[in-house]
Each structure stands twice: as C-alpha cells, then as structure tokens.
Amino acid sequence: MRTRIWTPTENPLRDPRDRRLPRIAGPCSLVIFGVTGDLARKKLMPAVYDLANRGLLPPGFALIGFARRDWADQDFAQIVHDSVREHARTEFREDVWQELCRGIRFVAGDFADEAAFDTLVETVLDLDRVRGTQGNHAFYLSIPPKFFGDVVQQLKRSGLSVSADGAWRRVVIEKPFGHDLESAQHLNETIGEVFPSGSVFRIDHYLGKETVQNLLALRFANTMFEPIWNANYVDHVQITMAEDIGIGGRAGYYDGIGAARDVIQNHLLQLLALATMEEPLTFSARDVRLEKEKVLAAVTLPEDLDLGTARGQYAAGWQGGEKVIGFLEEDGISPTSTTETFAAVRLEVDTRRWAGVPFYLRTGKRLGRRVTELAVVFKRAPHLPFSVTDTEELGQNALVLRVQPDEGVTLRFGSKVPGTQMEVRDVNMDFAYGDSFTENSPEAYERLILDVLLGDPPLFPRHEEVELGWKVLDPILEHWAESGQPEQYDAGTWGPASAHAMLARDGRQWRRP
Incomplete structure (x- = not known):
C-alpha cells in the first residue's frame, strides 16, 4: 500500500492563513534539457540550489540533466557544483549541497535518440524508488524552440508525459513562444497534443x-x-x-x-x-x-x-x-x-x-x-x-x-x-x-521553478x-x-x-x- 505524503499546500491540517509556513514543494524531480547552455548554468541550477538552501525543496528532490555529453552522474554533479559556487544567490553550505548531490543524475543523448529517452525512463523510475519522487516530474526545455516538438514527442513516445496514481507530469517552455502568430499556434497545438493546458508552464522570467x-x-x-x-x-x-x-x-x-x-x-x-x-x-x-x-x-x-x-x-x-x-x-x-x-x-x-x-x-x-x-x-x-x-x-x-x-x-x-x-x-x-x-x-527563477513544482500557475502566460x-x-x-x-x-x-x-x-x- 502506498503511503500518502501531503505537501504543505495540500495538508488538511495546515491553515492556509498561517503565513509563517512557507510553501514547500512535495516529492518530485526536475529534468533539464539543455543543461550545457548559459541559462541552465547561470540561472536554473543556481536557482535549484538556492531553493534547497532555503528549505523549499523536499529532502528527496532529484535533478536530472539531459544533454549530448559523455558524462557520468558525478561529472554532471561537478558542473552543477561549479555553477552553484559561481552564481548562487545564497551562501554555499556543504550539508545542503551533499543532500542535493545525492539526487543528481545525468542522461546522455540527443533529442532524436529514442534509446536516450528510454534511459531517461529508467532513471525516473529509479528515482521514484530510491528518492521517493512518487512519479512527479517536471521537464524543463532550456533548448532552442525548434527542438520543442522533438522533445515533447519523445516524452509522449516513451510514456514520460503520462502520470498515474495521482502523480503529475509538467513541461516548462522558455521564450520565444513562436516566431509569429502562425508558428505560436502550431507550437501550442504540438504541445497541447501531449500535455493538458494545466500542465504547460511558459516561463517569462520578468x-x-x-x-x-x-x-x-x-x-x-x-x-x-x-x-x-x-x-x-x-x-x-x-x-x-x-x-x-x-x-x-x-x-x-x-x-x-x-x-x-x-x-x-x-x-x-x-x-x-x-x-x-x-x-x-x-x-x-x-x-x-x-x-x-x-x-x-x-x-x-x-x-x-x-x-x-x-x-x-x-x-x-x-x-x-x-x-x-x-x-x-x-x-x-x-x-x-x-x-x-x-x-x-x-x-x-x-x-x-x-x-x-x-x-x-x-x-x-x-x-x-x-x-x-x-x-x-x-x-x-x-x-x-x-x-x-x-x-x-x-x-x-x-x-x-x-x-x-x-x-x-x-x-x-x-x-x-x-x-x-x-x-x-x-x-x-x-x-x-x-x-x-x-x-x-x-531571483525570478527561484520563484518560477518553485511555482512549477507546486503547480501554481498565476505568473505563467x-x-x-x-x-x-x-x-x-x-x-x-x-x-x-x-x-x-x-x-x-x-x-x-x-x-x-x-x-x-x-x-x-x-x-x-x-x-x-
């Protein structure tokens, strides 16, 4: 029998009027496509650490990087470590880093590589087992818009876009959202075929x-x-x-x-x-x-x-x-x-x-x-x-x-x-x-990433x-x-x-x- 773990936003014993209790994300992971780019290195990975440092991520949180690099998990962890030390807003604390590091994984492959997405499936299932992420996974597309459709279709083919047993799957898209009205409508249709509108988060960091x-x-x-x-x-x-x-x-x-x-x-x-x-x-x-x-x-x-x-x-x-x-x-x-x-x-x-x-x-x-x-x-x-x-x-x-x-x-x-x-x-x-x-x-990305993990969409167009x-x-x-x-x-x-x-x-x- 699966134990139900309440997040602070769901907890029936929590008074929502009590502002002393921060909103903390429930069990989940964040998968970042394009982890070698400037956005991931300067903003996303430091924001994840800052959230962890402020106690706003669950103890079993996991961070997965996906890119065309011949890296092992420890290589990616070193990249995250260097990024955090250089760009994080909050002070570096070894105990926080060690806890975060235990949930760091890396999957090598390109966006057309079905085998790589199959490996990603195995990685996600393993994290559900060893980190208790409970099937809750957000996919952050920190990649050029021309690849959005490829990644979304791979998530659909591999079954990663589908959740079960009350879990959730969400996709995060960086601007630009299309090149004009026609391309924006096509992009919306492509993503809408795979993820319901409530699971699509368009990031406008402003x-x-x-x-x-x-x-x-x-x-x-x-x-x-x-x-x-x-x-x-x-x-x-x-x-x-x-x-x-x-x-x-x-x-x-x-x-x-x-x-x-x-x-x-x-x-x-x-x-x-x-x-x-x-x-x-x-x-x-x-x-x-x-x-x-x-x-x-x-x-x-x-x-x-x-x-x-x-x-x-x-x-x-x-x-x-x-x-x-x-x-x-x-x-x-x-x-x-x-x-x-x-x-x-x-x-x-x-x-x-x-x-x-x-x-x-x-x-x-x-x-x-x-x-x-x-x-x-x-x-x-x-x-x-x-x-x-x-x-x-x-x-x-x-x-x-x-x-x-x-x-x-x-x-x-x-x-x-x-x-x-x-x-x-x-x-x-x-x-x-x-x-x-x-x-x-x-930082804006701290707030927005936390809102994605909480499923709170007011700031997302x-x-x-x-x-x-x-x-x-x-x-x-x-x-x-x-x-x-x-x-x-x-x-x-x-x-x-x-x-x-x-x-x-x-x-x-x-x-x-």
Missing part, C-alpha cells in the same frame, strides 16, 4: 520579479491609486527595458529574432497587461489570466506605423569609457542584416478606463544604462494658481516602478523650495526593497495570451520587413532619432532613467 508582482499589490491593496488609475488622470505610460550591453556571443540566436520579438511580445506586453487590467475576482490563475486577456485583446496599433513605431541598430560608439563596435560588425552578423536591436511602439488600450491614453513601449541594446521600469505619468493640474516663473521647474507627477536593477517604486511630485519665494520643483519619494525589508528578494501578443506585434513586424534597413544609433545613447520624434509629435519626451 513575471517572477518582485516589483512586477508588487504592481498588483500597489494597485489593488491601496486605495490611494485606484481613483486616479485611468484616463481621467493619466497622461501616458512609458514601459522601458534598456540594456547597456550588445549581443555578445548570441548572434546565432539574436539575428532574425530582434528586439521586438525578444522583449516586446512577451515582457513588455505582459507589463502593460498587468498595469491596465481590471481587478480580478481573486488572484487565482484563471481570474488573473481572464483580466489580462481582456486588455491584450483591446490593444490597438497606430494608424500610421511609420510614425507610431521606431526601430534601430546600434552603431559603434563609446560605452562605459570603452570603445565598442556596432551591431553589423559583431561576429556572426551579416553586414546586410535588418534585425533591429532597438524597438519602440505606441499602443493604446481601447477600454473605458484607458481610452485615449498612449502607451509607449521601448527596448534596446547598447543604450544609456541597464534599467527596466514602468512609468505612469499623470496629467498636469488643470489650473495652477502660481506665476509662470514659480513653476517653470515643475514637471508632471509620475509613479515609477523600477523592475531592475534597483527594485522599488519612485513617486515624483511637486514641492515648494525652502525660502521666501514661492518656487515649486520636482522631488522624488523613493521606496527600495533593500531598505524596507530584511529578506533579500529571491497561457497560450491565449501568447497568441494575443503576436496579434499585436505581427502587423508591425510585417511593416518593418518592407521598410529596408533599421536606423543607426550611437552606442551609449537612448536610441534612434525616430524614437524621440515619435513622442515629440505627441508633445512628450522619453524619460531618462
């Missing part, structure tokens, strides 16, 4: 960041913001994800993908959805997803895509006191490439709450600094009982959520300058996570959201494909002139974070 989740708390746990969170008071919204680095050694991935597919279709449209959605009935996955889908379906494009969008490629320049080369000079990039490294779009959300409010989204590489933020800029007061000179240094009120690198919130408002004259100037009120809480924010995102972006990409070469911009600046002109035509300008 949704695991503390500030992104704090956006929901800021909006719906406070009464001061909701009355002005609409077109009556909001002038416009700017969502920025800027990087100060180039493409590095990612030419093979980046060329042909570009900034819009890489960032706007997922990260920035998800931020837009969370900022504009109506209050959900609950924070269950279903209720949050329904509200996000409503606003994504209401997104409208500018009538003139030449004037309402901008794209560019970084040219050579100076950044951080160092001379850097341009995108077209990077190794592996064709000198005639039309892939954009900067993209900006002007969107609107055609709902009663947001009608007429422009949303400006931008992302790029080799920009002025690394920063991701969402800025809600409010309208000016309809009447100012001051002289013009009293308020010449007063800008517009703004609420800025900083997603990275310094997570927090800034409120910009006007205040009188000390002295005998009436002079009003902008000041900032800052909240930073590091200053207000003693506990460090977990479903296929409906993915397809709605492509419906927004596809017309822009098709227009750009017919528009020749992207505009050049100097490295270390804030993008091409056309991006600044896009806002100037509306009487606005980009924020300088």
Whole structure:
C-alpha cells in the first residue's frame, strides 16, 4: 500500500492563513534539457540550489540533466557544483549541497535518440524508488524552440508525459513562444497534443520579479491609486527595458529574432497587461489570466506605423569609457542584416478606463544604462494658481516602478523650495526593497521553478495570451520587413532619432532613467 505524503499546500491540517509556513514543494524531480547552455548554468541550477538552501525543496528532490555529453552522474554533479559556487544567490553550505548531490543524475543523448529517452525512463523510475519522487516530474526545455516538438514527442513516445496514481507530469517552455502568430499556434497545438493546458508552464522570467508582482499589490491593496488609475488622470505610460550591453556571443540566436520579438511580445506586453487590467475576482490563475486577456485583446496599433513605431541598430560608439563596435560588425552578423536591436511602439488600450491614453513601449541594446521600469505619468493640474516663473521647474507627477536593477517604486511630485519665494520643483519619494525589508528578494527563477513544482500557475502566460501578443506585434513586424534597413544609433545613447520624434509629435519626451 502506498503511503500518502501531503505537501504543505495540500495538508488538511495546515491553515492556509498561517503565513509563517512557507510553501514547500512535495516529492518530485526536475529534468533539464539543455543543461550545457548559459541559462541552465547561470540561472536554473543556481536557482535549484538556492531553493534547497532555503528549505523549499523536499529532502528527496532529484535533478536530472539531459544533454549530448559523455558524462557520468558525478561529472554532471561537478558542473552543477561549479555553477552553484559561481552564481548562487545564497551562501554555499556543504550539508545542503551533499543532500542535493545525492539526487543528481545525468542522461546522455540527443533529442532524436529514442534509446536516450528510454534511459531517461529508467532513471525516473529509479528515482521514484530510491528518492521517493512518487512519479512527479517536471521537464524543463532550456533548448532552442525548434527542438520543442522533438522533445515533447519523445516524452509522449516513451510514456514520460503520462502520470498515474495521482502523480503529475509538467513541461516548462522558455521564450520565444513562436516566431509569429502562425508558428505560436502550431507550437501550442504540438504541445497541447501531449500535455493538458494545466500542465504547460511558459516561463517569462520578468513575471517572477518582485516589483512586477508588487504592481498588483500597489494597485489593488491601496486605495490611494485606484481613483486616479485611468484616463481621467493619466497622461501616458512609458514601459522601458534598456540594456547597456550588445549581443555578445548570441548572434546565432539574436539575428532574425530582434528586439521586438525578444522583449516586446512577451515582457513588455505582459507589463502593460498587468498595469491596465481590471481587478480580478481573486488572484487565482484563471481570474488573473481572464483580466489580462481582456486588455491584450483591446490593444490597438497606430494608424500610421511609420510614425507610431521606431526601430534601430546600434552603431559603434563609446560605452562605459570603452570603445565598442556596432551591431553589423559583431561576429556572426551579416553586414546586410535588418534585425533591429532597438524597438519602440505606441499602443493604446481601447477600454473605458484607458481610452485615449498612449502607451509607449521601448527596448534596446547598447543604450544609456541597464534599467527596466514602468512609468505612469499623470496629467498636469488643470489650473495652477502660481506665476509662470514659480513653476517653470515643475514637471508632471509620475509613479515609477523600477523592475531592475534597483527594485522599488519612485513617486515624483511637486514641492515648494525652502525660502521666501514661492518656487515649486520636482522631488522624488523613493521606496527600495533593500531598505524596507530584511529578506533579500529571491531571483525570478527561484520563484518560477518553485511555482512549477507546486503547480501554481498565476505568473505563467497561457497560450491565449501568447497568441494575443503576436496579434499585436505581427502587423508591425510585417511593416518593418518592407521598410529596408533599421536606423543607426550611437552606442551609449537612448536610441534612434525616430524614437524621440515619435513622442515629440505627441508633445512628450522619453524619460531618462
């Protein structure tokens, strides 16, 4: 007779209102395909260790690597060890490592190798026996999207996608979720033939960041913001994800993908959805997803895509006191490439709450600094009982959520300058996570991997959201494909002139974070 082991989220004796008890994953394993890649080495394996170090993984947890390497289990364990020592957020503890190490396994093979997947079946069954994983296994596809279908079909053929006796099997997919709407729909169909929708987790690591989740708390746990969170008071919204680095050694991935597919279709449209959605009935996955889908379906494009969008490629320049080369000079990039490294779009959300409010989204590489933020800029007061000179240094009120690198919130408002004259100037009120809480924010992948193992899906976009995102972006990409070469911009600046002109035509300008 099989003994039933309750997880903390299932335990009928646990009061769900008791916040002292953390959510701990039940018996399970995580299988990572593509363990030799940067994502696995720098993010996934360190996140697994950090979860174990925080006591959030079960004692019998197992980690299985799958790749084309002639490694034994101990070789893979050494790779994990080195990755953890270099990239883990929490301190290294030998006792934690030794416990984790006992559950580490490796399977050698490629994605078309049926024998390798048969070996994976044997490995999983052995872990069920010796580690007590109880048939619960998550498969993380840290691989190029073109191989998703191959791996999923192999999981189906080998029987690994099917669970029994109340156990679960889940699959985790990294972006990009397709190349356009048609490919996204095909990908969703391929995965949907093998795994039910509730067992498919699409990772958008930005949704695991503390500030992104704090956006929901800021909006719906406070009464001061909701009355002005609409077109009556909001002038416009700017969502920025800027990087100060180039493409590095990612030419093979980046060329042909570009900034819009890489960032706007997922990260920035998800931020837009969370900022504009109506209050959900609950924070269950279903209720949050329904509200996000409503606003994504209401997104409208500018009538003139030449004037309402901008794209560019970084040219050579100076950044951080160092001379850097341009995108077209990077190794592996064709000198005639039309892939954009900067993209900006002007969107609107055609709902009663947001009608007429422009949303400006931008992302790029080799920009002025690394920063991701969402800025809600409010309208000016309809009447100012001051002289013009009293308020010449007063800008517009703004609420800025900083997603990275310094997570927090800034409120910009006007205040009188000390002295005998009436002079009003902008000041900032800052909240930073590091200053207000003693506990460090977990890395996004820690939260998301734990949510996968718990089967908690609110932070994971479903296929409906993915397809709605492509419906927004596809017309822009098709227009750009017919528009020749992207505009050049100097490295270390804030993008091409056309991006600044896009806002100037509306009487606005980009924020300088």
